[in-house]
Amino acid sequence: MKKKKHSRKALAQVNFDLFQPVILPPQDRHEVFIPGTDDFVGLELPSVPELYTMFDRINREYFQGHLPSVHISYSNRMLIAGSFTPSQNEIKIGRRYHEIFPEDIEDTLKHEMIHIINLKHDHSFRQVADRIGASLKARSHPSLRASFKYLYVCPACGREYPRRKRLRMASCGICTRGKSFDPKFKLYLKKTVRARKAGD
Numbered sequence: 001m002k003k004k005k006h007s008r009k010a011l012a013q014v015n016f017d018l019f020q021p022v023i024l025p026p027q028d029r030h031e032v033f034i035p036g037t038d039d040f041v042g043l044e045l046p047s048v049p050e051l052y053t054m055f056d057r058i059n060r061e062y063f064q065g066h067l068p069s070v071h072i073s074y075s076n077r078m079l080i081a082g083s084f085t086p087s088q089n090e091i092k093i094g095r096r097y098h099e100i101f102p103e104d105i106e107d108t109l110k111h112e113m114i115h116i117i118n119l120k121h122d123h124s125f126r127q128v129a130d131r132i133g134a135s136l137k138a139r140s141h142p143s144l145r146a147s148f149k150y151l152y153v154c155p156a157c158g159r160e161y162p163r164r165k166r167l168r169m170a171s172c173g174i175c176t177r178g179k180s181f182d183p184k185f186k187l188y189l190k191k192t193v194r195a196r197k198a199g200d
Helices: 002-012 048-063 095-102 103-119 125-131
Strands: 071-075 080-086 090-094 150-153 160-163 188-192
Touching: 002 103, 048 071, 048 103, 048 125, 080 103, 090 095, 095 103, 103 125
Parallel strands: 071 090
Antiparallel strands: 080 090, 150 160, 150 188
């Protein structure tokens, strides 16, 4: 019991940007959870073809159709709203996040589309987000928080990577070009969350 309280307290002190990748093992449940209740209902999220249609519409309305085409898919494992991976030219939409917040699908897609032209959450990113009405951060929910032991940070962009295992040779997925490790963007350990011993 004390260990669980300690974990919750440690998590509460961390500023989670839910657009950053945190991966949990897959689960079988795919119903939509309605916040504030204990009920799961059978609402369906947009299909992948519908996501492509949404992408094309947003591209025309806000980017004059200048954004290149990308691969779009759902992830059943991510706890985040979405992610864009430049090396794979892919936008992933977090199914588990949108089962809780299904109305945020378009907002998430807008956010990740900005990353196609601006990888960092800098001033330029914020200007575009404000212009097209995209959120800078996803919403928080208790079921979207994973326990972690190590918190790593990119020395260039400051992006945080909570992990349950130690990283050896890992560089920032946003700043690194291609799939190879880049020592210029090697993640450094910012924080270790230690479990409280019995009797503490």
